[in-house]
Amino acid sequence: MKIVRVKVSNILEVLGSQVISIDGNAENVYIDNLADVANVSVTTLDWVNPSKTDKQMLAENTKAKVVLVDDKVNYTESMKTNGKVLIHVREPKIALCIIGNTLFVQKRRPGTHSSATVSPNAKIGKGVFIGPHCVIENCIIGKNCMIDSNVHIYDDVTIGDNCVIKSGAVIGSEGFGFERDENGNRFRFPQIGNVLIGNNVEIGANTCVDRGALSTTTIGDYTKINNLCHIAHNNVIGKNVVIAAEVNVAGGNVIEDNVWIAPSSSLRGYLTIGKEATVGMGAVVVKNIPAGEIWVGNPAKKLH
Amino acid sequence: MKIVRVKVSNILEVLGSQVISIDGNAENVYIDNLADVANVSVTTLDWVNPSKTDKQMLAENTKAKVVLVDDKVNYTESMKTNGKVLIHVREPKIALCIIGNTLFVQKRRPGTHSSATVSPNAKIGKGVFIGPHCVIENCIIGKNCMIDSNVHIYDDVTIGDNCVIKSGAVIGSEGFGFERDENGNRFRFPQIGNVLIGNNVEIGANTCVDRGALSTTTIGDYTKINNLCHIAHNNVIGKNVVIAAEVNVAGGNVIEDNVWIAPSSSLRGYLTIGKEATVGMGAVVVKNIPAGEIWVGNPAKKLH
Amino acid sequence: MKIVRVKVSNILEVLGSQVISIDGNAENVYIDNLADVANVSVTTLDWVNPSKTDKQMLAENTKAKVVLVDDKVNYTESMKTNGKVLIHVREPKIALCIIGNTLFVQKRRPGTHSSATVSPNAKIGKGVFIGPHCVIENCIIGKNCMIDSNVHIYDDVTIGDNCVIKSGAVIGSEGFGFERDENGNRFRFPQIGNVLIGNNVEIGANTCVDRGALSTTTIGDYTKINNLCHIAHNNVIGKNVVIAAEVNVAGGNVIEDNVWIAPSSSLRGYLTIGKEATVGMGAVVVKNIPAGEIWVGNPAKKLH
Numbered sequence: 029m030k031i032v033r034v035k036v037s038n039i040l041e042v043l044g045s046q047v048i049s050i051d052g053n054a055e056n057v058y059i060d061n062l063a064d065v066a067n068v069s070v071t072t073l074d075w076v077n078p079s080k081t082d083k084q085m086l087a088e089n090t091k092a093k094v095v096l097v098d099d100k101v102n103y104t105e106s107m108k109t110n111g112k113v114l115i116h117v118r119e120p121k122i123a124l125c126i127i128g129n130t131l132f133v134q135k136r137r138p139g140t141h142s143s144a145t146v147s148p149n150a151k152i153g154k155g156v157f158i159g160p161h162c163v164i165e166n167c168i169i170g171k172n173c174m175i176d177s178n179v180h181i182y183d184d185v186t187i188g189d190n191c192v193i194k195s196g197a198v199i200g201s202e203g204f205g206f207e208r209d210e211n212g213n214r215f216r217f218p219q220i221g222n223v224l225i226g227n228n229v230e231i232g233a234n235t236c237v238d239r240g241a242l243s244t245t246t247i248g249d250y251t252k253i254n255n256l257c258h259i260a261h262n263n264v265i266g267k268n269v270v271i272a273a274e275v276n277v278a279g280g281n282v283i284e285d286n287v288w289i290a291p292s293s294s295l296r297g298y299l300t301i302g303k304e305a306t307v308g309m310g311a312v313v314v315k316n317i318p319a320g321e322i323w324v325g326n327p328a329k330k331l332h
Numbered sequence: 333m334k335i336v337r338v339k340v341s342n343i344l345e346v347l348g349s350q351v352i353s354i355d356g357n358a359e360n361v362y363i364d365n366l367a368d369v370a371n372v373s374v375t376t377l378d379w380v381n382p383s384k385t386d387k388q389m390l391a392e393n394t395k396a397k398v399v400l401v402d403d404k405v406n407y408t409e410s411m412k413t414n415g416k417v418l419i420h421v422r423e424p425k426i427a428l429c430i431i432g433n434t435l436f437v438q439k440r441r442p443g444t445h446s447s448a449t450v451s452p453n454a455k456i457g458k459g460v461f462i463g464p465h466c467v468i469e470n471c472i473i474g475k476n477c478m479i480d481s482n483v484h485i486y487d488d489v490t491i492g493d494n495c496v497i498k499s500g501a502v503i504g505s506e507g508f509g510f511e512r513d514e515n516g517n518r519f520r521f522p523q524i525g526n527v528l529i530g531n532n533v534e535i536g537a538n539t540c541v542d543r544g545a546l547s548t549t550t551i552g553d554y555t556k557i558n559n560l561c562h563i564a565h566n567n568v569i570g571k572n573v574v575i576a577a578e579v580n581v582a583g584g585n586v587i588e589d590n591v592w593i594a595p596s597s598s599l600r601g602y603l604t605i606g607k608e609a610t611v612g613m614g615a616v617v618v619k620n621i622p623a624g625e626i627w628v629g630n631p632a633k634k635l636h
Numbered sequence: 637m638k639i640v641r642v643k644v645s646n647i648l649e650v651l652g653s654q655v656i657s658i659d660g661n662a663e664n665v666y667i668d669n670l671a672d673v674a675n676v677s678v679t680t681l682d683w684v685n686p687s688k689t690d691k692q693m694l695a696e697n698t699k700a701k702v703v704l705v706d707d708k709v710n711y712t713e714s715m716k717t718n719g720k721v722l723i724h725v726r727e728p729k730i731a732l733c734i735i736g737n738t739l740f741v742q743k744r745r746p747g748t749h750s751s752a753t754v755s756p757n758a759k760i761g762k763g764v765f766i767g768p769h770c771v772i773e774n775c776i777i778g779k780n781c782m783i784d785s786n787v788h789i790y791d792d793v794t795i796g797d798n799c800v801i802k803s804g805a806v807i808g809s810e811g812f813g814f815e816r817d818e819n820g821n822r823f824r825f826p827q828i829g830n831v832l833i834g835n836n837v838e839i840g841a842n843t844c845v846d847r848g849a850l851s852t853t854t855i856g857d858y859t860k861i862n863n864l865c866h867i868a869h870n871n872v873i874g875k876n877v878v879i880a881a882e883v884n885v886a887g888g889n890v891i892e893d894n895v896w897i898a899p900s901s902s903l904r905g906y907l908t909i910g911k912e913a914t915v916g917m918g919a920v921v922v923k924n925i926p927a928g929e930i931w932v933g934n935p936a937k938k939l940h
Contacts, residue, residue, distance in 0.1 A: 145445070163464045163481045201499060202498075213553075220333035262368075
């Protein structure tokens with residue numbers, strides 16, 4: 029966490045139109061950390077979940093001086109006595125995220141680390157960070173991407189804007205497809221396709237995304253993939269899909285928008301997972317999943 | 333994909349004895365890509381699966397000018413009118429692979445990248461590529477191997493000819509074996525064995541192969557291991573075994589020739605998986621599997 | 637394995653108080669390897685398991701000249717004739733480990749490899765090895781740690797003494813937590829917590845340990861984590877816990893001391909796994925596990 033001392037005026041400025049109103053005397057009040065409930069101190073920026081029935085009490089009792097609340101929490105006499113500041117916002121948790129991401133997250137300065145190996149043919153957008161020991165081949169990377177350390181991005185990979193590729197990820201390596209020769213020995217089916225990644229995508233640490241065999245492996249905008257996943261050749265993954273850690277997606281599936289794939293599950297190849305469907309933790313999916321359904325188990329079945 | 337313009341005469345040369353005969357006027361006809369069925373263009377090298385009952389029609393209807401077919405597909409008047417060229421071959425898909433692998437796959441030029449760290453004691457064969465940021469210790473690597481980026485190969489590892497070790501793979505690190513001292517705290521059982529990898533083996537990206545504890549972890553010729561697998565100490569893996577992505581092979585198993593291990597499955601240690609057996613996707617294997625059987629589920633049982 | 641020729645006097649010196657007594661003429665006798673039972677030679681240091689009923693016969697029959705045994709194995713006339721040396725010790729297997737770890741394991745010399753990228757703000761203890769292509773940010777690393785190649789340790793990570801972090805491990809990267817903005821698009825919940833790792837901990841190759849979101853991801857003393865595991869944000873893992881390969885621990889769990897987690901299992905977030913509990917191979921854990929219980933299956937249930 030970046031160590032910063034933030035005035036309430038600063039918070040209001042960053043939150044902009046999120047803010048509805050403010051109660052209390054904000055002068056000389058500052059915050060210098062975010063924390064979970066067990067570690068809230070007087071200088072934590074705290075927040076109260078609007079769905080809690082005891083939200084008034086929570087706002088009253090927190091040690092924090094500055095609290096993000098909705099417009100139903102009242103500013104009381106005791107809050108005043110204690111010098112509290114209530115910032116009423118439309119969505120307290122979102123507001124907390126905005127403050128955290130803007131003021132407390134350490135950001136990499138754009139630029140390419142001297143130890144990275146970058147092809148002169150790579151097309152790299154403005155504001156991109158490329159970390160130590162990366163290998164960037166003849167690919168296209170959009171604006172404001174964060175490519176962490178030890179990442180390898182191969183030829184024919186296209187990545188959109190605002191993407192995060194975490195340490196050790198391997199994007200665009202050859203897929204796992206083999207034929208047998210006349211002696212029965214396996215040799216590689218040519219893996220000469222490409223990878224197309226949209227905007228605002230995250231690829232987790234040590235995750236592998238293989239290129240298409242003869243076509244394209246696609247990952248849509250805002251899709252988030254966690255650590256240690258395997259995305260095989262020719263998958264077509266939609267927008268706002270969440271793929272949790274250690275998920276294994278074999279080749280050629282279609283995963284539609286807003287699908288949620290829980291940790292450690294695996295998908296057989298050439299399936300369709302319909303929009304908004306959920307794949308449960310550890311599910312072993314061997315059939316198509318219709319839109320909106322939840323499937324769990326080994327083999328995975330619809331959850332009733 | 334390498335961008336190349338290939339004449340039919342070139343194709344025939346590369347295919348050699350695969351070719352049975354050729355129909356049509358090949359002059360001025362060229363191909364410049366391979367593609368899946370949805371993306372075939374006039375300059376795609378297309379192929380028709382000999383087992384299809386409508387193969388004559390498929391050869392007739394493809395947009396491609398040059399088509400790999402078996403000897404049962406006939407050259408028709410309309411093909412002639414359209415300027416098509418049929419190349420009759422023994423195995424159309426194999427022929428396609430040969431063309432792809434020979435003419436369209438980007439090959440690394442042999443040599444060691446300047447950023448790799450290579451022990452002066454390593455014995456490295458001719459035609460080997462060692463990629464950026466690799467760590468190559470006192471090991472033996474055969475001819476024509478492709479060691480991609482960020483790979484670590486430890487002391488006492490022997491790798492045969494024509495192997496591919498993909499990015500981030502870790503070959504020969506210490507296995508996971510512990511004893512408890514008199515206070516009950518765990519400390520390492522010495523892991524001082526080695527790793528022996530045959531010819532034409534592939535090890536996937538970010539896959540880990542541990543050295544034997546006191547003996548040898550062995551991987552046989554033509555065995556192909558996909559990304560993110562864990563191969564623990566003392567495994568003895570035969571020839572032409574396929575291990576799909578995210579498979580976990582605990583210590584000391586014997587996996588015989590031609591076994592197929594599907595994605596995300598796990599094998600308890602000290603088992604024997606008999607020749608030609610199949611381990612299903614996500615299977616949790618806690619018993620020996622007899623030769624030729626298919627086992628699936630958690631815990632894995634024979635599929636009837 | 638380090639090639640060394642070790643005299644019996646040397647062995648006795650290293651074992652110290654483990655030794656009860658010695659039989660046979662140790663002059664001119666040496667060992668130069670450890671081996672599994674199939675590969676024992678005349679110069680192997682062999683050992684006999686005290687719990688075996690035929691231990692006298694095993695000690696008699698081994699090809700090895702020098703044998704670690706308990707105090708119940710007798711030195712016989714034929715042993716004398718064969719020039720054998722029996723070293724009676726309290727725990728033969730522990731004694732073997734001590735010899736292996738002291739004399740046969742190749743140790744890295746302390747120091748930082750020239751290709752590593754180390755923050756000037758990092759606090760690194762004495763006797764630490766930092767391998768090639770590591771990225772060490774503003775963190776604290778205790779004494780005598782072994783940080784293997786291609787490891788990335790982020791800001792705000794604290795690692796105790798005598799830890800081993802294996803190749804490709806990623807310690808302290810941002811966790812996987814997202815909110816949706818008003819358009820329904822996901823964006824990151826700030827991940828600004830830290831990681832606290834105790835003494836004598838091992839983290840496997842290509843394993844990922846995420847920092848806390850707003851608090852701390854904790855790993856206790858003597859805990860051993862194998863390759864390719866995912867330890868998400870905010871986990872609190874106790875002492876002497878064993879986490880086998882490819883295990884997926886989602887966010888916010890409490891894993892108490894001496895828990896054993898078998899390979900390829902996964903834990904849903906925000907669970908408590910009680911002291912000494914065992915999670916079976918491939919188990920998909922979605923409920924709390926009481927202390928001492930064994931749970932297996934998908935979903936995991938108590939084993940009866």
